[in-house]
Amino acid sequence: MAEAAITSQRRIGAGRILLVALAAIVSACSSVVPRSGPPVVQAPPPRVVAPAEPAVMPGLPTDEEHHMIALLVPLTGTNGAVGRSLANATQLALLDTGNAALRITTYDTATGPAAAAQKAIDEGARLILGPLLAEDVRAVLPVAKRAGVPVISFSNDATLAGSGAYLMGYSPAQSIARVVDYANSKGITSYGGLVAGGVYGQRASTVFLRAVEDNGGKVIGLQTYQHTPAAMAAAAARLGKSGPVGAVLVADAGVGAAAIVPVMRRTGEASARVLGVEFWNNDPSIGTRPALNGAWFASVDNTLYRQYAAKYRARFGSGPYRLSSMGYDAVLLTIRIARDWRIGRPFPEDRLRDKDGFAGIDGAFRFARDGVAERALAVQEVRGGTTVTVSPAPSGF
Secondary structure, three states: OOOOOOOOOOOOOHHHHHHHHHHHHHHHOOOOOOOOOOOOOOOOOOOOOOOOOOOOOOOOOOOOOOEEEEEEEOOOOOOHHHHHHHHHHHHHHHHHHOOOOEEEEEEEHHHOHHHHHHHHHHOOOOEEEOOOOHHHHHHHHHHHHHHOOOEEEOOOOHHHOEOOEEEOOOOHHHHHHHHHHHHHHOOOOEEEEEEEOOHHHHHHHHHHHHHHHHOOOEEEEEEEEOOOHHHHHHHHHHHHHOOOOOEEEEEOOHHHHHHHHHHHHHOOOOOOEEEOOHHHHHOOOHHHOHHHOOOEEEEOOOHHHHHHHHHHHHHHOOOOOHHHHHHHHHHHHHHHHHOOOOOOOOOOHHHHHOOOOEEEOOEEEEEOOOOEEEEOOEEEEEEOOEEEEEEOOOOOO
16 A cells, blocks of 8 residues: 655745735725825735644544554565455455445555554554465564554464464365364275375374374375375375275375376275365366366365355456455454444454354354364365365354
C-alpha cells in the first residue's frame, strides 16, 4: 500500500494579502468626488484574516470507525500470484458478508516481511493475517510480538506456532493421521512408505509411524528417495523386498507420486492401496493421473470451495489458487470475533481459542493450545478422472 501523504497548506503572508486588498480599494476610489453635498466618508477596508493553518499530526489519522487489519502476502515475485489470490479472497469475503467495520490493508512481503509488518503496525493494524511462507512468518513474529499484535498465518509449519502466532495452513500431520485412521477402519493393518527427501518427508515419516502405531498397525518398510528415475526405482525396489503390505503412503506431490507408483507396482507392491497427502488437494489435475486411481488422501472438504471458486472466477476473471480459501475463512473468523471487539482496542486474542471452533469454506476448524489449526478432514478417493469423497468431514468438534 502506498503510504498516504498529508500535505499542509502554506501560510499566506498577511502583508501580501493587505497589499492586494489596498490596491483594490485605491482602484475603487478613483471615481470623481461630487462638488456639492455632504462629504463622502470612505468606509475602512475590511479586515483581512489569513486562513488558519490546519493542525497536522504525525503519522496517519486515527480511524475510529473501522477495525484495522493487515494482510501480509507476496504481491510480487515468484509467489505474487498466490498472494494476490489471497488478497482477492479477503475482499470477496467482505463483499459477501456486507461487512463495513473491517478495513483490510494489504502489504507486500516480497519487499521485506519484517518491514511490511512494521509499516502495518505503524499504520494502526491490530491484527495481522498472513504471511504465507514460513520464512516470512519467522521474520514477522518478533515485530508483531513487540507490538502485541496477533498473527494468523497461512503457513503449516507447526514449529512457528505459539506466543501470538496461529497457523491456518493445512497440516500434513492431521492429513496423514486421518487417512491412516480411515485405512485402519477398512481392515488395513500393514503399511509401507515411500517418502520424498527433504524436511517435509522427514516430518511426514515421523507422523506416519506414530499414526500407524496409534491404530495398532505395523510399518513393514519405509523408504526415502530423491526425484530422479534411478532413485525412485531403487526406493520402490527396496520397499518391495520388505514384504507385501496393505497400503503404502506416498508422501510427495501428485506429479512425484504418479511417477513412483507404477514403479512400485512392478517391484513387489502390486495390490497395495496408495495413501496420499494433503497437498494432493491443491493439484487440480490429481484426478486425471491414472497411476493414482483408487488412492485415498485426506484433506479439507471441497463442496463449499467449488461454490467459492465459481464466484471468485465471475468477479476476478480467473480461477483462485486452492489455498486462497484460507484468506476468505480468516476474514469470516475475524468478523465473528469482531462482534465483541471494540474499535481501537487490542484484538481479543483469547477468542481465537474458542473450543467450539469456527466454520468456513474449508469446513470446521479451531486453534489448539499450541496455535495450530485443527481441521475436520474428509477422505477422498481418486476415481475415474476425478475425486470422490468416501468419508465426509465431521461438521464440528
